[in-house]
Amino acid sequence: MNEYEVIKKIFLPLSIRKEYSLNLDDDANLLPNKKQIVVCTDSIVEGDHFQKNEKNSLLIAKKLLRSNLSDLASMGAEPFGYTLNLSLPKKFGNKKLINWIKLFAKGLKQDQLKYQIELLGGDTVITKGPLILSLTLFGFKKKKIIKRSNAQNNDDIYVTGNIGDSGIGYKILLNKLNLNTKLNNFYISKHKLPDPPVNFGKNLCLLANSATDISDGLLADLNNIITSSSCGATIYIENIPFTTYTKNLIKKKKIDINYLLTCGEDYQLIFTAKRKYYNNLILLAKKNFIKITKIGKIVKGKKLLILDKNNQKLSFQNLGFKHF
Amino acid sequence: MNEYEVIKKIFLPLSIRKEYSLNLDDDANLLPNKKQIVVCTDSIVEGDHFQKNEKNSLLIAKKLLRSNLSDLASMGAEPFGYTLNLSLPKKFGNKKLINWIKLFAKGLKQDQLKYQIELLGGDTVITKGPLILSLTLFGFKKKKIIKRSNAQNNDDIYVTGNIGDSGIGYKILLNKLNLNTKLNNFYISKHKLPDPPVNFGKNLCLLANSATDISDGLLADLNNIITSSSCGATIYIENIPFTTYTKNLIKKKKIDINYLLTCGEDYQLIFTAKRKYYNNLILLAKKNFIKITKIGKIVKGKKLLILDKNNQKLSFQNLGFKHF
Numbered sequence: 001m002n003e004y005e006v007i008k009k010i011f012l013p014l015s016i017r018k019e020y021s022l023n024l025d026d027d028a029n030l031l032p033n034k035k036q037i038v039v040c041t042d043s044i045v046e047g048d049h050f051q052k053n054e055k056n057s058l059l060i061a062k063k064l065l066r067s068n069l070s071d072l073a074s075m076g077a078e079p080f081g082y083t084l085n086l087s088l089p090k091k092f093g094n095k096k097l098i099n100w101i102k103l104f105a106k107g108l109k110q111d112q113l114k115y116q117i118e119l120l121g122g123d124t125v126i127t128k129g130p131l132i133l134s135l136t137l138f139g140f141k142k143k144k145i146i147k148r149s150n151a152q153n154n155d156d157i158y159v160t161g162n163i164g165d166s167g168i169g170y171k172i173l174l175n176k177l178n179l180n181t182k183l184n185n186f187y188i189s190k191h192k193l194p195d196p197p198v199n200f201g202k203n204l205c206l207l208a209n210s211a212t213d214i215s216d217g218l219l220a221d222l223n224n225i226i227t228s229s230s231c232g233a234t235i236y237i238e239n240i241p242f243t244t245y246t247k248n249l250i251k252k253k254k255i256d257i258n259y260l261l262t263c264g265e266d267y268q269l270i271f272t273a274k275r276k277y278y279n280n281l282i283l284l285a286k287k288n289f290i291k292i293t294k295i296g297k298i299v300k301g302k303k304l305l306i307l308d309k310n311n312q313k314l315s316f317q318n319l320g321f322k323h324f
Numbered sequence: 325m326n327e328y329e330v331i332k333k334i335f336l337p338l339s340i341r342k343e344y345s346l347n348l349d350d351d352a353n354l355l356p357n358k359k360q361i362v363v364c365t366d367s368i369v370e371g372d373h374f375q376k377n378e379k380n381s382l383l384i385a386k387k388l389l390r391s392n393l394s395d396l397a398s399m400g401a402e403p404f405g406y407t408l409n410l411s412l413p414k415k416f417g418n419k420k421l422i423n424w425i426k427l428f429a430k431g432l433k434q435d436q437l438k439y440q441i442e443l444l445g446g447d448t449v450i451t452k453g454p455l456i457l458s459l460t461l462f463g464f465k466k467k468k469i470i471k472r473s474n475a476q477n478n479d480d481i482y483v484t485g486n487i488g489d490s491g492i493g494y495k496i497l498l499n500k501l502n503l504n505t506k507l508n509n510f511y512i513s514k515h516k517l518p519d520p521p522v523n524f525g526k527n528l529c530l531l532a533n534s535a536t537d538i539s540d541g542l543l544a545d546l547n548n549i550i551t552s553s554s555c556g557a558t559i560y561i562e563n564i565p566f567t568t569y570t571k572n573l574i575k576k577k578k579i580d581i582n583y584l585l586t587c588g589e590d591y592q593l594i595f596t597a598k599r600k601y602y603n604n605l606i607l608l609a610k611k612n613f614i615k616i617t618k619i620g621k622i623v624k625g626k627k628l629l630i631l632d633k634n635n636q637k638l639s640f641q642n643l644g645f646k647h648f
Contacts, residue, residue: 022469022471022473023473023552025471025472025473025552026398026399026469026471026472026473026536027364027394027395027396027398027399027472027536027537028362028363028364028395028396028398028399028401028463029362029363029364030360030361030362030363030465030469031355031357031360031361031362031363033355033357033360033361036354036355036357037354037355037357037361038352038353038354038355039352039353039354039355039407039444039445039460039462040351040352040353040445041407041408041409041445041446041447041460042409042447043409043411043447043449043458044449045411045449045450045451045452045453046453047451047452048449048450048451048452049449070351071351071352072351072352074350074351074352075350075351075352077352083363083365083460084365085365085366085367085409085458085460087367087369087411087456120363121363121364121365122365123364123365123366123367123458125367125368125369125372125373125456126369126372127369127371127372127453127454127456128369128371128372128453128454129369129370129451129452129453129454129456130451130452130453132411132449132451132453132456134367134409134447134458136363136365136407136409136460139352141354145346145354147346147349147350148349148350148351149346149347149349149350212350212351213351228347228349
């Protein structure tokens with residue numbers, strides 16, 4: 001199969017409205033814009049964001065798509081389509097490459113149905129280095145964009161879902177932690193297949209003042225919110241949502257709470273909202289079958305204060321993942 | 325300098341209208357859309373699209389931007405902004421990396437002024453592999469989109485500029501050809517710094533029936549036009565535009581004409597238009613200080629026929645660069 005056949009046979013079925021993708025035939029594609037468009041882009045690298053020689057390209061496709069969906073969810077936007085840049089390693093050889101791409105496209109197809117989005121265009125290159133995949137996701141602006149920089153004094157701080165599952169999965173994959181098979185699989189699946197609250201996010205725009213997704217770690221991403229909003233935050237360790245399994249691991253000192261708050265790739269949302277929206281938020285979360293938890297408050301000043309159950313300050317040397 | 329400082333100090337000055345880039349502060353950005361938007365995306369890889377350890381990141385920035393501008397020009401669209409995905413190699417170390425990025429941003433800035441475009445958003449990752457850069461360029465649809473698949477029987481076939489200069493420069497860089505210093509520099513600069521006819525392209529939409537840019541080689545890209553338009557083409561070798569230098573090299577048998585028609589990365593346009601638009605096209609080209617040359621005709625059938633000055637058929641084993 002040559003490049004032309006790969007595009008026509010494997011990727012063209014992922015394009016739904018050919019009047020915008022132009023049958024993936026051209027040097028560019030159109031966007032079906034009726035409203036203002038929100039764009040985000042994310043790259044993942046073999047060996048960093050997923051394991052070297054990972055054969056399950058179905059999971060890689062979904063993780064790439066979902067990390068971008070998580071970004072759009074944090075903006076309160078409604079995703080509709082994406083373009084792809086695939087940098088494929090020479091080492092694969094043709095047959096292996098085609099199988100890899102087929103499984104990759106299968107993952108995209110499943111998630112296209114789940115999230116009601118479609119492929120719009122892209123580009124492919126062959127490289128001597130590791131596999132690198134970039135995805136640019138497009139969404140419509142809803143009534144308002146939720147900015148990271150708009151947290152207001154006295155806002156409540158919420159997170160969706162549970163924190164740290166992905167980071168525990170990553171430790172297990174690196175053989176730095178070993179639990180029983182059931183738990184190992186649970187955490188690894190949380191790491192390999194995040195489930196960002198896309199439908200919740202796109203309805204959040206009239207309720208939240210600020211938001212971001214937790215990709216670099218809860219503390220680092222909360223710190224991004226208060227830095228760009230010029231305010232401080234106080235959060236309560238006791239209120240951070242963990243699964244029952246994780247609570248047990250903390251109790252047994254098998255995992256450090258510091259790690260859970262800084263390990264990143266949760267792809268949950270952290271957002272701030274006026275107290276008066278509490279009931280609306282709980283209702284919206286219920287409607288979308290997700291959990292939200294109030295973990296603290298936005299305060300004056302510029303500090304991020306982390307308090308334990310006795311209201312004692314905890315200090316963290318490192319707030320989370322830094323790209324460089 | 326950490327990632328946050330790099331974004332704020334080096335890249336934020338490249339964003340002009342902060343209401344769309346959101347100060348590069350958020351997980352996504354907006355597009356300033358009043359019209360329908362055309363999107364293209366391109367990746368370049370160290371060692372493939374530019375030399376390994378190339379220090380002149382100013383040129384890399386411009387080549388990346390211009391290869392995308394070339395794509396939009398071939399669609400007849402008007403570029404307005406772009407997002408970036410940088411996969412930066414670990415091997416650089418922090419200081420070298422920052423200097424590399426600064427020079428890269430300088431190149432972007434110069435071309436932003438030249439082409440009246442701006443940075444809208446992006447993503448950065450650090451990788452163990454080679455440098456990979458992806459750029460997604462956005463443009464407004466003008467009155468019509470020029471598709472690759474719309475060549476009509478009896479259309480004239482045109483190319484802009486000259487063919488093969490970039491390919492000769494590439495051979496010189498690989499030490500497979502050596503001319504005098506002046507000529508070496510001329511061809512290398514054509515390879516490192518393409519100059520796609522952006523203003524010409526964005527005014528072509530009412531004149532051309534079909535178009536693409538010459539990235540994979542004149543024959544390969546013309547073949548893409550006739551394949552997707554279900555037609556044939558006849559072109560005349562005598563009419564292909566070469567610089568006087570190149571004509572000399574052909575005469576002295578220092579370079580093979582086959583190579584010039586298949587080497588790619590010309591970033592000129594190849595387009596087809598009704599005969600009656602000849603004068604309009606010449607005028608449009610003059611206005612934009614570029615050369616256009618009629619090299620043949622679209623015909624019935626599905627064959628690409630290449631004729632020499634005695635109307636004898638030439639055959640080419642390879643039509644041009646294949647990605648895989």
